[in-house]
Structures are given as C-alpha cells and as structure tokens.
Amino acid sequence: MAMIIGLTGGIASGKSTVSTILKTKGYTIIDADIAAREVVNIGEDAYNGIIEAFGKKILLEDGNIDRKQLGSIVFHNTEKRLLLNSIVHPAVRNYMQKKKTEAIEAGKQTIIMDIPLLFESKLTYMVDKTILVFVDPDIQKERLMKRNQLSEEDAVARIGSQMRLNEKIQLSDAVIDNNKTIEETEKQLYNIINEWELEP
Numbered sequence: 001m002a003m004i005i006g007l008t009g010g011i012a013s014g015k016s017t018v019s020t021i022l023k024t025k026g027y028t029i030i031d032a033d034i035a036a037r038e039v040v041n042i043g044e045d046a047y048n049g050i051i052e053a054f055g056k057k058i059l060l061e062d063g064n065i066d067r068k069q070l071g072s073i074v075f076h077n078t079e080k081r082l083l084l085n086s087i088v089h090p091a092v093r094n095y096m097q098k099k100k101t102e103a104i105e106a107g108k109q110t111i112i113m114d115i116p117l118l119f120e121s122k123l124t125y126m127v128d129k130t131i132l133v134f135v136d137p138d139i140q141k142e143r144l145m146k147r148n149q150l151s152e153e154d155a156v157a158r159i160g161s162q163m164r165l166n167e168k169i170q171l172s173d174a175v176i177d178n179n180k181t182i183e184e185t186e187k188q189l190y191n192i193i194n195e196w197e198l199e200p
C-alpha cells in the first residue's frame with residue numbers, strides 16, 4: 001500500500017527545496033504549483049474560466065495568462081483571490097488525483113504531494129501524513145522578496161493570504177525548521193524518512 005505524504009508550508013518556506021532533495025533520492029513528487037500552471041494553459045478549462053472572470057486584460061500578447069498581473073490583483077483582493085481559487089482549485093485537485101493514481105499503479109511505495117495550500121484548501125483527505133516546512137516570518141519575507149523580486153508590500157500581501165504558521169504547526173505530523181542551512185534541513189528530512197520508514 002503506497003504511503004501518501006503531504007508536503008506543505010508557507011510561501012517561500014522551502015517546500016521546493018525539500019522536494020528537490022526527495023526527488024534526487026528517487027521519491028515521486030506531485031507538485032500542486034506545477035498542476036496550477038498546467039491547468040491554466042491556453043485552451044484548458046481553468047484558462048477559459050479565468051478569462052470569463054477577469055477579462056482578456058489579464059492575457060499576455062501570446063494569449064497566455066499574465067501571472068504577474070493576475071498575482072497583483074488577487075493578492076491584494078481577498079474576493080478576487082477566492083474567485084480565482086474557485087476556478088483553478090477543482091482542476092488542480094483532478095490533476096493531482098490523476099497523477100497520484102498513476103503513481104500508485106506504477107507501484108511507488110511513497111508519493112509526496114507538494115501542496116502549498118494543503119490546510120487552507122482542506123486537502124488532507126488526499127494524504128496519510130503531513131510534513132510542514134517552516135521559517136521565521138522575517139526570513140520568509142526576505143527569501144520571497146529576493147527570489148521573486150517582490151516589493152516588501154507585495155511579499156507581505158502574499159504571506160498574509162495564507163494560514164498562520166502556528167495553526168499549520170498544530171495540524172502537521174512532522175515539521176522541518178528551514179531557518180538554518182540546507183544541510184540542517186536535509187538532516188531533519190532524513191530523520192523523518194527513517195522514522196516513518198519511507199521507501200521511494
């Protein structure tokens with residue numbers, strides 16, 4: 001029976017950093033952010049839904065969604081963010097479920113589902129256990145600003161749109177403190193893998 005692990009954490013907390021380590025160890029990763037990009041490709045259902053809801057003004061010259069523009073709208077307007085979620089999340093759930101079934105049929109013993117909004121979107125029914133990657137708020141903001149070239153205001157708006165860290169810590173089966181070096185993070189990850197006897 002495959003063990004399904006939910007990997008989550010606030011924006012820029014280090015989920016992709018941890019999932020990359022897992023991938024190099026041969027684990028199967030199903031990434032919700034990739035799913036959310038796939039389902040809004042030109043011609044996909046969510047693509048048409050976004051244009052209906054936000055108008056063609058959020059398209060680039062080549063017809064693709066202008067992510068920067070859409071992000072600047074939804075992270076400063078809760079109603080618009082929830083509207084976007086209502087369009088994209090059902091398609092993301094279907095995509096993730098399909099990939100999970102494929103991985104189980106392929107005989108994978110452990111499947112990692114990297115889902116930023118695992119708790120916010122109440123998706124814990126999809127997984128057996130959860131790992132939370134966390135950082136202190138000031139480090140999170142600094143890393144997000146640096147990685148995405150965001151202003152402090154935009155970084156704070158994105159961080160503020162997600163569940164509070166202490167709530168997520170309560171809900172998680174294991175936590176990884178990603179405030180220090182990546183080597184330190186790796187050690188905590190290996191402890192969890194050994195304790196839970198996770199095989200790829």
Ligand SMILES: CC(C)(COP(=O)(O)OP(=O)(O)OC[C@H]1O[C@@H](n2cnc3c(N)ncnc32)[C@H](O)[C@@H]1O)[C@@H](O)C(=O)NCCC(=O)NCCS
Pocket residue numbers: 010011012032033036066067068070071074081084085088089092115116117158161162
């Ligand atoms: C708003 C969009 C266009 C911004 O795109 P952009 O390329 O700037 O960000 P990207 O998609 O890489 O997301 C980066 C991070 O932002 C956070 N985030 C993204 N969407 C949301 C959201 N609706 N609510 C809260 N946080 C979010 C997550 O931590 C995510 O890992 C895009 O994030 C999007 O379509 N969001 C809606 C779908 C969604 O909720 N994705 C999150 C994972 S399911």
Ligand SMILES: Nc1ncnc2c1ncn2[C@@H]1O[C@H](COP(=O)(O)OP(=O)(O)OP(=O)(O)O)[C@@H](O)[C@H]1O
Pocket residue numbers: 009010011012013014015016017018033116143144147178179180181182185
């Ligand atoms: N321990 C660390 N020390 C220094 N920088 C780090 C560390 N962990 C992650 N980073 C950097 O912080 C940024 C955010 O990390 P990462 O992209 O893994 O977060 P994430 O949780 O996947 O973000 P998102 O919510 O956007 O998916 C990246 O630029 C990454 O290189």
